[in-house]
Amino acid sequence: MKPIFLDYGENLPEIAAREISSCANPQNALLVFPNKRPGYFAAKYLSEKKGPIISPKIFSQDEFIDELFSNLKDKTIKVKRFYDPDLAAVLMFDLKKEFHSFLNKKEGEAENPFLLAWAMRMISAFEECKIASVEPKRLRKFDFLSSPDKSADSLNKKFERFSDLYEKFYFLCADKGFYTRAMKYSCLAERSKDCAEYCLSFEKAVFGGFFVLNKSEKIILQEIAENGNSLFIYGDSPLLEGKSVHDRPKKELKREKPKIKFVKCLSRQHEVFELKKELGCSDGASKKSFGQDNAVIIPESSYLPPALEIVFPNISEFNISAGYSLKMTPIYGLFLALENLFGSLNAQKEFSARSYFSFAFHPYIKNFKANKGKENAEKTRMAFQNLRDYAAKEKISFISLKELSDLGGSEVKEINESLIAPFLNSSSLGEFCEAAEDFIDSISFYSTGNLHPYWNYFPSIMKEKAQEIKNSLLSKVSFKNTKEYVSFFNSYCSASAYPFSGSPVRGLQGLGFLESRNLKFEKIYFLGFCENIFPSVKKEDEILPYEARLELGLSTYKEKSEIYSYYFERLIYSSKEAVFFYTQDDESGLSPFGEKLKWDYEKEKIKYEERFSLSPVSFAPYKIKPVKKTDKMKDFLKSQIYSYSSLDAYLSCGLKFYYSKVLRLGEEDELMSEREPKEIGEALHKILEKFFFMKGFESPYKEKIIIMEKALKEVSDKILKDKETNGISYMEYFQIRKRCFDFLNFHEKDRSKFKILEGEKEIHFEINVKGHVFKLKSRLDRIDDRDGEIVVCDYKTGGLDFKKYIPKASVEKDGLPEIFQGNKNKIGSLQLPVYCMAAETIYKSKEINASIITLGLPQIKEDLLFKKEDNRPAKLKIYKEAVSLALDEIVGCDSFNPAEDEKECEYCPFARFCNIYNS
Ligand code: SF4
CATH class of the missing domain: 1.10.10 (Arc Repressor Mutant, subunit A)
Structure with missing residues (x-):
């Protein structure tokens, strides 16, 4: 039959359905597309045309090959299931x-x-x-x-x-x-006549949308085209030339340019929020309806979680066929934590504390209900929290499983023995996979993991993968250590994805780019239209380099690029309107396809819209839920010792305070963060403390240099020795050294007359707020006597502006009542006022001031809390009142509330606990 070449805008599945419906017996027809999705649409059009009929056979290309292969008459071929x-x-x-x-x-x-x-x-x-x-x-x-x-x-x-x-x-x-996929293709290419014969058994065989064929496909389809009672339908394009089994006709292609818009954004999340705006969705409003001729193209899986959280809940009916990658799920994250944990084992069979707690505080582990699910998950959380507090206090870097069990109590012991130890006993891949299956089952039975919305799919996929390995010929293979088993398992699972269910032909369609092949949409919303995402064409690997591919007739990156160009043009020029979202940052900008589109429009003097959305990302849609305070929690809060950092955390966000100071999740940073700035900071603090209290410190400058060298040596020798475990590197040592001498010069300039009273002084004190006595503590880096004025100095080793550490002017301007009515972020930091309050308890009748000395900035600087012109008593009174109000609210208010200013959420380390990105 004569092939059909479709103009832009013509609907391939619809025309394929029309051809089938013209058969006397449509159920005795065959329909094959390169991918699955057009088949669903063709079936829909067919039933609209013919009413409820028995559907013809509709296959994707790979399904068709399986069908042909299983119909081969060659009985010598024996096929076994394999992985x-x-x-x-x-x-x-x-x-x-x-x-x-x-x-x-x-x-x-x-x-x-x-x-x-x-x-x-x-x-x-x-x-x-x-x-x-x-x-x-x-x-x-x-x-x-x-x-x-x-x-x-x-x-x-x-x-x-x-x-x-x-x-x-x-x-x-x-x-x-x-029989692998390629073996089936190659075998069928040798028996292409059988393939044509198979097609002849149908009244009509329609093949739609084939473009760029490998050699086996070409042989099979060529034979079918010549002898298989077949009709080929192509989406026409100049790019089709030489890339199909038929020659394209010499005709002018009609191409109407759709209305297009580019939306430049600051980040991927930002793109998703902009998509939501473009779709006209807003919170609180009723859900929006869209027909199936609207599509959101999601070319990369990392866009799916924010899109699922931010956009799709506002849509009444949708279908997401872009697979949700297993790599983005908590269960996969848990296996990565296991890999990290086993990778940290040292020769003494001890785990690094950092890796252990990173595993233990995974939501599925810390919510594990011990005693076969009979205990409350709260007990496990408390047990891990206490254990971590202890490890942080004792500065434990490495610890054995037994010690952890002994210290942690029954819940920790049960988790160690039932979830970690079985992996250590695996001596082959098969045994490891069995342990992995048991591990997933235990989490499923005894943790809150199964309450996660996607729990059912993803752990099952991981279990299936474990079974594939366990039942394979690799089952008996042994690796040197447990980490290698987990690494292999994780990489084996990493490519898996799960498509969401939903009607493929109703509502807004969320598709990966290649899933949109051969479909036509009226309106397209294209996320991730960035140069580092789209088109996704990698250069050849080293096993089969470009030259070899050319010689052997294998596809090259150029061909893959052509595939993207062809399907992109067909998709866009068949639509009426397209909106492209992309992120402009240091690493990326608009996709090259976008640049080309712009150029094409500009050449023909056709206008396109472009906007740069600078508006901050709004997290409001999440309606982040406050956490209720129980009476027990309030009692606990009353008994706590507060520092300025608890108050600052509370002022920026009640939930942040709850996560960092009540659940102590923030202490992960102390124990687990990579050491770089923190270790450098600690070393600098220690050196300066030593320097100021070494004998002869008040000598002339030249001798001070010798004293600084001595302090530097004493501290860094000790830390450098520890290098293998948690010490600093030599690179860091030289950074520290430079900073020490910069500091010496800074100090020498006009501060050398100061009398240094104390260094690294911890002060505990109390304040009475509405009858309750709160305990507070402050650790002061240095206390000076500067001509009778007591100045508490705090060293900051980070490179941040010191303004971040002092109260904002708005505290005095706006007044505390207004600030505590929903503007607490206007206070800034209460660090220095709290330090003054601490120092007051010792230096009772003295004038007190406090300062920040920034050691991390290119030029060391000092900034004082009270300037000469300030009304010091009045200011201090306001600050003290702010401290009291904050403490009163912490124990008094009935819930921990989300941030009053959404900007706080943008870089918040607890964003995922607030379910901002569904991570
Ligand atoms: S994400 Fe926002 S609301 Fe949640 S803890 Fe962080 S700052 Fe608070």
């Missing part, structure tokens, strides 16, 4: 000698993870060659096909060649009945 690890086992065990030789390794020399990683890479290269029907003898010419050791490539030994491994690998796979 990817089985294929790796063929290379690692059956072709052990040849595989090692290719890798230029002696048998037993290479570790299993190395072999496994190479086996996976080789198999994917083999599959590319096989699907393109590349003969082994053709590969022999390509000695440059890469092996890990380049010297091996030039050798003439037979088995060092990729081609020999390739030939033997497929021979063995066929022998075992492991």
